[in-house]
Amino acid sequence: MPLRILVIDGNPREGREQHRQAYGRDSSEGYALLLRQLDPTVDCTIVTPADEGSSLPQGDDLSGYDGAVLTGSQLHMEEMSPPIIRQLDLMRAVFKAGVPAFGSCWGVQVAGTVAGGEVKRNPNGPEYGFARRLSPTAEGSGHPLLEGRPGAYDAPAIHLDAVVTPPPDARILASNGVLALQATEIRHEGGVFWGVQYHPEHNLHELAVMLESFAHELVEEKLVANEDAVKTYAADLKALHAAPDRTDLAWRFGIDAEVIDPARRTREVRNFLTHLVRPTKSARGRT
Amino acid sequence: MGLRFLVVEGNTRTARERHAADHGLTPSGSYAAVLQAIEPAAVCDLAFPADEGANLPDPAGLEGYDAVVLTGSALNLYEATPPILRQIELMRAVYASRTPAFGSCWGVQVGAAAAGGDVRRNPAGLEVGFARGIAPTDEGLGHPMLAGRPRAFTAPAVHLDAVTTPPPDCTVLAQNALAPIQAAEIRHAGGVFWGVQYHPEFDLLELGAILDRYDGPLVEAGLCRDAGEVRAYAADLKALHRDPSRTDLAWRHGLDAEVTDPERRTREIRNFIEHRVKPEKSLRGRA
Numbered sequence: 236m237p238l239r240i241l242v243i244d245g246n247p248r249e250g251r252e253q254h255r256q257a258y259g260r261d262s263s264e265g266y267a268l269l270l271r272q273l274d275p276t277v278d279c280t281i282v283t284p285a286d287e288g289s290s291l292p293q294g295d296d297l298s299g300y301d302g303a304v305l306t307g308s309q310l311h312m313e314e315m316s317p318p319i320i321r322q323l324d325l326m327r328a329v330f331k332a333g334v335p336a337f338g339s340c341w342g343v344q345v346a347g348t349v350a351g352g353e354v355k356r357n358p359n360g361p362e363y364g365f366a367r368r369l370s371p372t373a374e375g376s377g378h379p380l381l382e383g384r385p386g387a388y389d390a391p392a393i394h395l396d397a398v399v400t401p402p403p404d405a406r407i408l409a410s411n412g413v414l415a416l417q418a419t420e421i422r423h424e425g426g427v428f429w430g431v432q433y434h435p436e437h438n439l440h441e442l443a444v445m446l447e448s449f450a451h452e453l454v455e456e457k458l459v460a461n462e463d464a465v466k467t468y469a470a471d472l473k474a475l476h477a478a479p480d481r482t483d484l485a486w487r488f489g490i491d492a493e494v495i496d497p498a499r500r501t502r503e504v505r506n507f508l509t510h511l512v513r514p515t516k517s518a519r520g521r522t
Numbered sequence: 523m524g525l526r527f528l529v530v531e532g533n534t535r536t537a538r539e540r541h542a543a544d545h546g547l548t549p550s551g552s553y554a555a556v557l558q559a560i561e562p563a564a565v566c567d568l569a570f571p572a573d574e575g576a577n578l579p580d581p582a583g584l585e586g587y588d589a590v591v592l593t594g595s596a597l598n599l600y601e602a603t604p605p606i607l608r609q610i611e612l613m614r615a616v617y618a619s620r621t622p623a624f625g626s627c628w629g630v631q632v633g634a635a636a637a638g639g640d641v642r643r644n645p646a647g648l649e650v651g652f653a654r655g656i657a658p659t660d661e662g663l664g665h666p667m668l669a670g671r672p673r674a675f676t677a678p679a680v681h682l683d684a685v686t687t688p689p690p691d692c693t694v695l696a697q698n699a700l701a702p703i704q705a706a707e708i709r710h711a712g713g714v715f716w717g718v719q720y721h722p723e724f725d726l727l728e729l730g731a732i733l734d735r736y737d738g739p740l741v742e743a744g745l746c747r748d749a750g751e752v753r754a755y756a757a758d759l760k761a762l763h764r765d766p767s768r769t770d771l772a773w774r775h776g777l778d779a780e781v782t783d784p785e786r787r788t789r790e791i792r793n794f795i796e797h798r799v800k801p802e803k804s805l806r807g808r809a
Contacts, residue, residue, distance in 0.1 A: 367776050368674035370657060385699060386657030387674030389776070412672055412778055458773040468774070486745040487755065489654050489676070489776040491699055 237276040238512055241292065241300045241334070242266050243325060245308025245341040247285040247318050257444045262306035269436050270304065273505050284325045285310070285318035291325055297332040302512040304504075305342030307434060311396055312344055312354035323349050330426030335515045337507040340394055343419060343430030350402035350423040357397040359413045363453055364446060364468070365490065366392035366433040368411050375408030375418060379510035380429045383502050384409075388493040390433035390500070391442045393449065397432055418503070429511060435503045439494070443472035524563030525799060528579065528587045528621075529554050530612065532595025532628040534572045534605055545731040549593040556723045557591065559784075560792055571612045572597070572605035578612055584619035589799040591791075592629030594721060598683055599631050599641040610636045617713030622798040624791065627681050630706060630717030637689035637710035644684035646700045648743055650736055651729070651755070652781070653679035653720045655698045662695030662705060666797035667716045670789050671696075675780040677720035677787070678729045680736065684719060705790070716798065722790045726763035726782070730756040 244251060244263035251261040258265065267279035280300075283289045285308075292300070305326070310319055326349045329336050338346055344354045370387050371378070398416045401407060402423070409418035414432060421428040437445070446453065450465040459465050475484040479495050493499050531538055531550035538548040547555065554566035567587075570576045572595075584590070592613070597606055613636035616623050625633050631641040656675050662668050685703045688694065689710065696705035701719050708715045721729070733740070737752040746752045762771040766782045780786050 364773070365776065367778070368655065368672070368676065370673035372673075385655065387655035387698065389655070411674065412780075457769045460770050464770070464774075482744040483747050483751065486651070487751075487775075489652060491654070 236516070237278050238274060238301045238508065238516065239299065240267075240270055240277050240279050240512075241297075241303040241329075242270070242279050242281045243303060243305045243322070243342075244281060244283045245285065245306045245310065245322065245345070247310070248283070250309045251283070253448075257448065258441055262308075265441070266304055266306055266436055269501060269504060270508070273501065274508050277508075282325075284321045287317065291321075293328065294332075297328055297334060300334050301516045302507070303329045303334050303336040305336065305338030305345055305430075307339060307393075308341035310341065312348055313356075313396075327424070330424040330428070333425050335507070335511045336426065336428045337504065337511070338428065338430040339434050339436060340392075340432060343416075343432055344396060344398055346421050346423075346428040346430055347398035347402055347405065347416070347419070350404060350421045350428075352398045352402035352405065353400035354396055354398050356395055357399060357414060361395040361452075361456060362392040362413055363449060363456070363458055364392070364442070365389045365488075365494070366411055366413070366417060369409050369417050369433070370411065371409050371418075372407055374406050378406075378408050378420065380408055380418060380420065380503055380506050382506050382510065383499070385493065389490050390431070390435060390494065391437045391439070392433040393442070393445050394432060427511065427515075429503070429507050431503050435501050438497065438500070439472045439476035443469035443476070446472070524565050525561055525588045525795070525803065526586065527554070527557055527564055527566045528569055528584070528590045529557070529566050530569045530571060530590060530592045530609070530629075532572065532593045532597065532609065532632070534597070535570070537596040540735070544735055545728050549595070552728060553591060553593050553723050556788060556791065557795075560788065561795060569612070571608045574604065576608070581615060581619055584615055584621055587621050588803045589794070590616045590621050590623040592623070592625030592632055592717075594626055594680070595628035597628065598643075599628075599635055600643075600683075614711070617711040617715065620713045622794070622802050623713065623715040624794045624798075625715065625717040626721050626723055627679075627719060630703075630719055631683060631685055633708050633715040633717045634685040634689050634692065634703075634706070637691070637708050637715070639685050639689035639692065639708075640687035641683055642686045643682060644701060645686070646684075648682045648739065649679045649700045650681075650740060650743075650745065651679070651733060652676050652775075652777070653698055653700065653704060654776075656696050656704050656720070657698065658696045658705075659694055661693050665693075665695050665707065667707065667790050667793050668695055668705060669793050669797070670786070672780065676777060677718075677722060677781065678724040678726070679720040680729070680732055681719060682739075714798070716790070716794055718790050722788050725784065725787070726759040730759040730763070733759070
């Protein structure tokens, strides 16, 4: 049975354009590609609620989707501009329609805000490159979102903001030393959302391109001595993407198959389709 | 009165002199310095059971110590040469004396072998530099040896061999993708041993010196492409040791305070002293 997935791009037009120039596709197109790789029956519809006057599904149209997926974004929740408010409204409608939803990075921040949590700049600092030493909580180690993840793992990550106060109905499923809410399940208004602050959808090449675009910030945060060091780091990531058997690069970065093997890296997205979208579709009698 | 430690050197004379030439201290001398940094009043005697005719304490002598600490070693346990057999013999006597014992790397391998476990070349490959993604088991989460460690951490590590079959009365306290036994409590013949496969006693300077020495195996294993890369990596570690505020080096190598802060890095040793050695000493004092 085909799965109808609504992919919600978190970026305004110029952010999507920058993304497209850097990788050849924007965040939602990248997500759609991944979803179809994970399940060839997936049929994606992309919407761009950050744009004023963009056409968005409502009511029965929304209930017709089997799942919704929220991408990352360059936006900052604290600005609460109309492009952000439109996304919060759409997420609220997704919860109410009972459409299972998944989001990474900005996506988890949107769902967290709608459900009553607080998003702001992480007082423990940004994560650029990898979220290190993620570990499932007691609740998370048995949760289907993290099925297959080991007791400790790394994941691609780029964020300054985070859900610093979880919403009342959030279960925290994974944490690390920088942030408590790294993976979560949020139940709100009859809907279920699974999300991660990291980016299981980004491969090492995309991550490298993103880091290059943040070269200035990396220098400011003193994570690199200069912008050339970002270029070197990014070039190594691209080389590892091109040749995943480069054990020398994996060793130097201190990363393993949880990051390098695409099937393991995208685990949460696959688990969402398998353990939330499919069963919900069956339960709704839409087979 | 200060604590009395017996520090058991795991290396032959040649190997420990090589270490002293690279690092300034033998492994046992360096371990004694770590113990004295934690407990300034501690008295450390060194024993060299790998040496033929070494002067080793008899059972009464062992009981006179408050704790026994076993260092790492360049030896491979399955070679079962006399320098190795003498160490296993001594460890059996330590168990029988009921003196609290702790060991890192080779130390945990000797602790396991003396209690009936098996040690072999690690089938998962060598772990040199850092043991990444170490996660306490359910038993480990509440165990005093790991008190203060987060649910996922990184630690200095250098090993080819590992405990491949645990002894009968062994509780595994932590593991990672490369070693199912990274931390363990072993009970045998009335004695209790705590051990770790990693090296909480190594600061980044000592680790850097060891990596320099292992350039051959590192290149052979494909973890570096040439000796120059080994030297560059080791130089980064030494620079981070000299200046722990170098966030660029910590970021590049994916390290946090669990490695760069000496107090956190030596957690298991501190916990051994606080939760095993001191309580046992006061019990014995009352008896």
